[in-house]
Amino acid sequence: MAEKxxxxxxxxxxxxGFTLFYLSVLVLIPIGGLFLRTFSLSWADxxxxxxxxxxxxxxxxxxxxxxxxxIINALFGTLLAWVLVRYDFPGRRFIDALVxxxxxxxxxxxxxxxASLFAENGWLGQFLVPMGIKGAFTPLGxxxxxxxxxxxxxxxxxxxxxxxxxxxxxxxxxTLGAGRLRTFVSVxxxxxxxxxxxxxxxxxxRAIGEYGSIVFISGNLPMKTEIAPYLIxxxxxxxxxxxxxxxxxxxxxxxxxxxxxxxxxxxxxxRFSR
Amino acid sequence: MxxxxxxxxxxxxxxxxxxxxxxxxxxxxxxxxxxxxGCGKTTVLRMISGLEAPTAGEIFVRGKRVNDVPVQKRNxxxxxxxxxxxxxxxxxxxxxxxxxxKKWTKADRDARVAELIALLGLKDLENRFPxxxxxxxxxxxxxxxxxxxxxxxxxxxxxxxxxxxxxxxELREMLVNLHHELNVTTIFVTHDQEEAMEVSNRIVIFDKxxxxxxxxxxxxxxxxxxEFVARFIGVMNVLDCEVHEGVARYGELExxxxxxxxxxxxxxGFRPYAVQVSNDLTAHRHFAVLRHTYFLGVLLRLELELPSxxxxxxxxxxxxxxxxxxxxGREVSLQIRQYRVLSRExxxxxxxxxxxxxxxxxxxxxx
Numbered sequence: 001m002a003e004k005x006x007x008x009x010x011x012x013x014x015x016x017g018f019t020l021f022y023l024s025v026l027v028l029i030p031i032g033g034l035f036l037r038t039f040s041l042s043w044a045d046x047x048x049x050x051x052x053x054x055x056x057x058x059x060x061x062x063x064x065x066x067x068x069x070x071i072i073n074a075l076f077g078t079l080l081a082w083v084l085v086r087y088d089f090p091g092r093r094f095i096d097a098l099v100x101x102x103x104x105x106x107x108x109x110x111x112x113x114x115a116s117l118f119a120e121n122g123w124l125g126q127f128l129v130p131m132g133i134k135g136a137f138t139p140l141g142x143x144x145x146x147x148x149x150x151x152x153x154x155x156x157x158x159x160x161x162x163x164x165x166x167x168x169x170x171x172x173x174x175t176l177g178a179g180r181l182r183t184f185v186s187v188x189x190x191x192x193x194x195x196x197x198x199x200x201x202x203x204x205x206r207a208i209g210e211y212g213s214i215v216f217i218s219g220n221l222p223m224k225t226e227i228a229p230y231l232i233x234x235x236x237x238x239x240x241x242x243x244x245x246x247x248x249x250x251x252x253x254x255x256x257x258x259x260x261x262x263x264x265x266x267x268x269x270x271r272f273s274r
Numbered sequence: 275m276x277x278x279x280x281x282x283x284x285x286x287x288x289x290x291x292x293x294x295x296x297x298x299x300x301x302x303x304x305x306x307x308x309x310x311x312g313c314g315k316t317t318v319l320r321m322i323s324g325l326e327a328p329t330a331g332e333i334f335v336r337g338k339r340v341n342d343v344p345v346q347k348r349n350x351x352x353x354x355x356x357x358x359x360x361x362x363x364x365x366x367x368x369x370x371x372x373x374x375x376k377k378w379t380k381a382d383r384d385a386r387v388a389e390l391i392a393l394l395g396l397k398d399l400e401n402r403f404p405x406x407x408x409x410x411x412x413x414x415x416x417x418x419x420x421x422x423x424x425x426x427x428x429x430x431x432x433x434x435x436x437x438x439x440x441x442x443x444e445l446r447e448m449l450v451n452l453h454h455e456l457n458v459t460t461i462f463v464t465h466d467q468e469e470a471m472e473v474s475n476r477i478v479i480f481d482k483x484x485x486x487x488x489x490x491x492x493x494x495x496x497x498x499x500x501e502f503v504a505r506f507i508g509v510m511n512v513l514d515c516e517v518h519e520g521v522a523r524y525g526e527l528e529x530x531x532x533x534x535x536x537x538x539x540x541x542x543g544f545r546p547y548a549v550q551v552s553n554d555l556t557a558h559r560h561f562a563v564l565r566h567t568y569f570l571g572v573l574l575r576l577e578l579e580l581p582s583x584x585x586x587x588x589x590x591x592x593x594x595x596x597x598x599x600x601x602x603g604r605e606v607s608l609q610i611r612q613y614r615v616l617s618r619e620x621x622x623x624x625x626x627x628x629x630x631x632x633x634x635x636x637x638x639x640x641x
Contacts, residue, residue: 166356172358172360174325175324175346175348175351176372176423273403
């Protein structure tokens with residue numbers, strides 16, 4: 001740079017330095033430490049600890065239920081955001097405020113509430129259980145809890161984008177002969193896909209990390225409704241630190257890989273605005 | 275494609291945006307809907323397109339009533355002020371959108387898109403996304419997209435308002451050329467009287483939701499139907515005069531007028547070009563001081579202050595200004611060669627009653 005351009009806030013050097021320091025202390029060093037500890041294991045030992053039947057079942061539930069919850073949130077969160085942005089109705093602001101509720105509510109409280117709702121003698125459970133829908137102490141319960149905690153992410157990511165969608169564009173499609181479905185599918189949906197995917201990724205990531213609400217609603221039955229984070233806690237309680245580490249590393253690697261994939265998809269979906 | 279509006283009224287929540295408007299647009303015309311913001315012109319355009327339904331009245335296209343025909347079926351091309359391009363589609367896909375809906379074959383679509391790309395000078399931009407284009411380019415894509423399905427009528431809502439002055443000029447010329455070439459009936463909305471005069475062959479002027487006048491640019495300029503039109507189209511000096519001894523007067527200015535009675539109040543208007551200015555103080559009867567000169571290019575606008583303090587505007591070529599050796603602060607003499615009675619006692623006159631007096635024809639008056 002031949003000439004220094006004027007900046008209101010401190011420039012690149014200071015902010016970048018701080019960013020790296022901050023990231024290191026909060027993210028990189030703990031993760032590095034985790035990997036270092038697991039390196040003390042041989043590959044065979046690590047593999048054995050990380051792929052016990054119980055662990056595999058736990059991964060499956062964690063990632064499967066998280067994916068299901070994130071997909072449900074992507075669909076219904078989009079609908080909710082659409083209704084909140086596009087329509088004016090009595091109580092709109094109240095509902096809008098309610099969206100943040102899962103953010104604020106301690107997850108243990110959420111888990112407890114949901115568990116009592118869906119239990120066989122609960123408000124909803126007394127009707128649902130006879131119909132064969134068991135919402136408590138089943139994998140379905142895990143999905144319900146994860147949907148609850150992840151819901152605000154999709155709505156809040158999508159809302160500002162929806163507010164900036166021009167009505168003009170819909171009218172332009174209509175003047176060119178497009179009906180409602182065509183306008184939505186060809187014109188509106190592609191512009192909403194990137195924020196929906198961002199919201200999906202956030203809800204998914206949140207679900208993978210969720211612990212508090214699930215331990216109450218799932219019942220934590222090994223091989224059935226036990227999530228991976230809970231298994232880690234059990235390992236720790238057994239003073240089996242390396243066992244816990246092995247599980248943690250697997251969770252970390254899979255989460256990272258999934259987020260990387262989602263990021264690539266997001267970039268693709270957003271190709272028209274770069 | 276002739277379009278006829280019959281007694282069209284549009285109300286939004288009890289407030290009339292458009293009030294009992296009727297006019298006809300003949301086949302192949304290029305018509306401007308002109309008026310200040312909020313005068314209802316955009317609403318009229320949207321009702322023609324079908325994006326808005328009239329509260330009362332009927333719209334006919336080629337003699338067929340279209341009130342109940344949905345916007346999708348009206349076969350119109352609409353260009354929005356803010357472009358309204360589909361941002362997730364490339365330029366070519368934007369243009370092809372209407373063709374896909376009309377189920378053109380791929381080969382036909384490609385040919386039509388290529389044709390429009392060439393027609394609107396969008397070569398090499400086919401694969402760009404809208405955000406990669408300049409404002410002028412976006413507006414040309416919007417125009418291409420609207421024209422692609424061969425609409426019966428092209429409607430443009432303030433099409434050039436969002437681009438800078440130079441591009442706006444290019445786009446105006448392009449619209450005129452396109453109209454020559456395609457001869458598609460075109461209606462565009464503008465609040466810029468210069469744009470309306472330059473581009474259209476007929477102007478429909480709106481004032482507060484009502485139709486103020488329809489005519490060629492020349493007609494609305496030279497034969498304004500009301501004071502509103504006179505002041506909106508071009509610059510006009512307007513004076514509130516009172517009649518004394520059979521002559522309308524404003525301060526020292528006198529305007530001989532037919533059929534008036536003493537004490538009557540008249541609104542008299544004259545264009546800046548009708549004010550003749552001389553540096554020879556014996557040439558004309560009135561005197562004024564040149565207060566300010568605005569350089570507008572070839573023409574200059576002068577602000578002249580009469581002894582009574584009244585400021586009137588005059589127009590003059592650069593050459594004449596130099597020849598007369600005028601400077602600000604200098605005293606000049608002037609006469610008003612042409613004026614028009616805009617209204618008497620609050621009543622608005624229809625154009626055929628409004629008489630243009632030419633003072634050179636009545637030398638005895640001595641102004």
